[in-house]
Amino acid sequence: MSNLFEERNIEDVYDNKDDHTRIRNLILKFKQKFGEEPGFLVRAPGRVNLIGEHVDYCGFPVLPIAIQQDVVIAGRADPSDRVLTVSSSNDSFQEYSCNIRDVQVTEVKWYSYVLAGYLGIAQRINSLPPGLQLMVDGTVPMSAGLSSSSALVCASALMSALFLKEKTLKREAMAEICAKAERYVGTEGGGMDQAISFLGVKGKAQLINFNPVRCEAVSLPDSVTFVVANCMVNKWKADGTDFNNRVAECRLAADVIATKLGLDWNQIEKLQPLMVTKNMTSKELLESVEEHLHPGAYTKEEIMGILGVDDSTFATIIGKSSNEVFRLYDRAVHVAGEASRVAEFRRICDENPADIQGLGRLIDESHLSLKDKYNVSIEELDNLTQICRDAGALGSRLVGAGFGGCTISMVPKEIADQFIAQVWEAYYKPLNVPFEEATSKHLFVSSPCAGACVLKVPS
Numbered sequence: 001m002s003n004l005f006e007e008r009n010i011e012d013v014y015d016n017k018d019d020h021t022r023i024r025n026l027i028l029k030f031k032q033k034f035g036e037e038p039g040f041l042v043r044a045p046g047r048v049n050l051i052g053e054h055v056d057y058c059g060f061p062v063l064p065i066a067i068q069q070d071v072v073i074a075g076r077a078d079p080s081d082r083v084l085t086v087s088s089s090n091d092s093f094q095e096y097s098c099n100i101r102d103v104q105v106t107e108v109k110w111y112s113y114v115l116a117g118y119l120g121i122a123q124r125i126n127s128l129p130p131g132l133q134l135m136v137d138g139t140v141p142m143s144a145g146l147s148s149s150s151a152l153v154c155a156s157a158l159m160s161a162l163f164l165k166e167k168t169l170k171r172e173a174m175a176e177i178c179a180k181a182e183r184y185v186g187t188e189g190g191g192m193d194q195a196i197s198f199l200g201v202k203g204k205a206q207l208i209n210f211n212p213v214r215c216e217a218v219s220l221p222d223s224v225t226f227v228v229a230n231c232m233v234n235k236w237k238a239d240g241t242d243f244n245n246r247v248a249e250c251r252l253a254a255d256v257i258a259t260k261l262g263l264d265w266n267q268i269e270k271l272q273p274l275m276v277t278k279n280m281t282s283k284e285l286l287e288s289v290e291e292h293l294h295p296g297a298y299t300k301e302e303i304m305g306i307l308g309v310d311d312s313t314f315a316t317i318i319g320k321s322s323n324e325v326f327r328l329y330d331r332a333v334h335v336a337g338e339a340s341r342v343a344e345f346r347r348i349c350d351e352n353p354a355d356i357q358g359l360g361r362l363i364d365e366s367h368l369s370l371k372d373k374y375n376v377s378i379e380e381l382d383n384l385t386q387i388c389r390d391a392g393a394l395g396s397r398l399v400g401a402g403f404g405g406c407t408i409s410m411v412p413k414e415i416a417d418q419f420i421a422q423v424w425e426a427y428y429k430p431l432n433v434p435f436e437e438a439t440s441k442h443l444f445v446s447s448p449c450a451g452a453c454v455l456k457v458p459s
Contacts, residue, residue, distance in 0.1 A: 004158070004174065004198070005167040007456040013043065016068070019139075023072060024458060026137045029089050030074045034133045038074035040162050041455035044154035045070040046140035046147045047196040048228060048408050048446050049399055050205055050220075051362060052342040053370055056190030058250050059272025060339040061209045063218060063346060064192060065226075065448035066200025071138040071151040072455070073114075075159045078131030084118065086111040089137040100131045105184040110142075112185050113149045117156025120181025121164065129160040141441065143234030145400020149185070150193035153178045154452055162454065171198040171451065172213045186320055187243065200451035207346055218346055220448075221353040225413050229388060229423055230442040231380040232431060233404035241322040243401050246331060246374065248321030253293060253332040255317065256306050260292040265307055271335055282340040289332040297325040327375075334373035341366055356394055360410055363395025376402025384427055385409075391422040408446070416445060 002008070010023050023041065030038050045066040052062035078085065078100075085097040088110070096111040103119060105112045114134065122128050134156075140148035157178050161169055169177075175198045179191035195208045195215070204217040251269055258268035261278060268274045275285045303326065304314050341362045348355050348362075367385055371377035381398045384407050388396035393409035400406060411419045420443055421435075428438040 002450070002453065004169070004171050004452065005162065005454055007454050009456050010458060013450070013453065013455065014068075019068075022137065022139070023455070026072060026074050026089050026135065027457065030076075030135045033087060033135065034076065036076060038135070038457060039076040040159060041072060041074050041457055042155050042158045042162070042452065043070045043072045043455055044151045044158065044197045044452040045200060045449055046151050047193055047200070048146060048226065048406075049192065050226065050408065051345045051366055052192075052338060053366060053397075053399065054246060054250075054374055054376070054401075055335050055338050055342070056192040056208075056210065057247050057270070058190070058254075058335050058339075059210055059270040060335065061207055061342055062192045063205050063207050063342055064196040065205045065446065066196050066451050067140075067146065067228075067446045068449045069138075069140040069146065071136060071140060071148065071155045073134055073136050073155045073159050075132050075134045075163070077163060078133050081131045083131045083133075084115075085133045086114045087133075087135050089135055093136075100128055103128075108185050110152075113152035113182070114156040116181045116184040117153040117158075117178060118160045119184055120153070120177045121157050121160040121166070123181075124177050125161075125164055125166055127164060129163050132159070132163060134159065141230055141406070143405065144230050145398070145402070145405025146228070147193040147197065147400070149187075150178070150182060151197055153182050154194055154197040157181060158452055158454070174198050174452075175213050196451070198451045200449055202450045203448050205349075205448060207342075218349050219353070220349060221356055221359070223354075223413060224356050224359075224394065224410050225416050226446050227388075227393075227409045227411050227416065227419060227423075228399075228406050228444055228446045229384055229409065229427070230406045231378075231384045231404060232428075232433075232442065233378060233380050241320060242376070242403055244320040245323045246376070248318040248323060249326050249328055249331040250335060251317060251319075252298075252303055252326055253289070253328040253335075256298075256303065256328060257288055257292045257332070259306055261288070271332060272339070282336060282343065286333065286336040286340075289329065289336055293329040293332055295329045296327070298328050299325055303328075330373040330375070334369045337369055337373075338366060356410070356412070360394030363397050363408075363410055364389075367397030370398055370402060374402070378403060380404070381407060384423075387423055387426045388419075391419045391426070393419065420445075 049064040178194040255265035385396040396409040
């Protein structure tokens with residue numbers, strides 16, 4: 001894996017000539033706006049999670065890939081050294097500027113994720129980066145479950161570290177900084193998106209473990225490819241509190257089970273540490289969930305009674321959740337099952353990569369659990385995954401937080417073109433999305449790419 005701060009030629013990073021043109025157009029727009037060419041260019045990719053949805057914030061490993069679609073930021077120091085300006089190559093996005101001593105996230109706008117990355121580095125280094133002039137360009141579909149928001153945070157943090165001359169930071173450290181920084185915009189994520197954006201490896205998936213972040217490259221079967229399809233219903237992770245509610249329910253599930261096992265719930269904040277503390281297997285964790293949690297909803301008062309806490313402490317536990325009732329059993333059943341599916345998916349890739357039917361079954365089981373136990377699917381996602389299966393996918397599931405966004409389907413390579421044509425015919429054509437638009441923006445093969453890097457400004 002290359003040094004994070006080593007400048008790389010765009011020809012070495014992008015295989016697609018269209019991306020070369022995109023970068024040069026970004027430089028031109030930057031010069032037109034700010035009067036000079038940028039001093040630095042950085043990129044941070046989006047991601048697709050092959051298996052392991054909604055388990056990273058519970059402490060369990062995930063298995064994503066970084067994708068070619070990315071966020072690129074062009075930047076130079078502000079001549080006055082006092083102003084942070086965030087603009088976009090897309091004129092439809094509102095520009096933002098402020099004094100560098102008054103950078104704060106007070107609302108969730110597109111540029112808030114740029115500010116979050118800037119603040120994450122400032123907090124880690126305990127020093128403000130200089131005033132910056134930034135222009136953002138992105139090809140990760142927004143609000144589609146491919147982590148466009150986290151890519152913004154990661155690219156911004158990388159740019160800020162460059163200008164602070166903090167080139168000793170490792171990729172793992174940057175991932176952890178950015179995972180914490182995203183909390184500025186109210187997202188209580190687990191760190192997967194930031195980790196794969198920095199630690200992606202071309203041609204490989206990455207098994208990502210947490211606390212601390214560490215990765216193991218996983219080879220995928222040569223006979224299959226992965227196709228992303230956007231259901232065309234978009235939702236930001238920071239919209240409402242659906243995402244944060246799931247985080248709180250998982251935390252409460254761990255706390256309740258810990259209490260019933262005679263442990264101090266204050267020391268057990270997640271399901272994975274609970275499993276480790278009691279030396280459980282994934283199967284035994286699921287058995288513990290079955291034994292100590294009841295189906296249906298828990299009330300706030302019921303949980304407070306089990307944990308022996310007051311309103312103030314309970315509010316601290318649930319953080320940014322707005323729930324009044326909590327479905328602990330269903331959430332924990334999904335997490336325990338999904339953690340097992342990640343381990344089995346990795347085992348098949350390592351030991352029996354010809355078992356693509358087995359991998360497909362795990363992907364389908366993941367979607368069913370996300371739909372029935374985690375309740376994050378919607379009708380459009382369910383319809384699209386079924387269309388993908390009917391078109392020849394070995395497995396198909398929603399990817400990302402849910403409530404909209406994309407699906408990921410594992411498809412035999414020899415039918416990939418036929419698959420894409422059939423999915424367009426069945427799903428996108430009725431929505432009046434032309435084939436060329438669909439296949440350039442919403443329906444595409446996703447190949448594992450390398451993680452974030454600094455790009456050499458072309459002469």
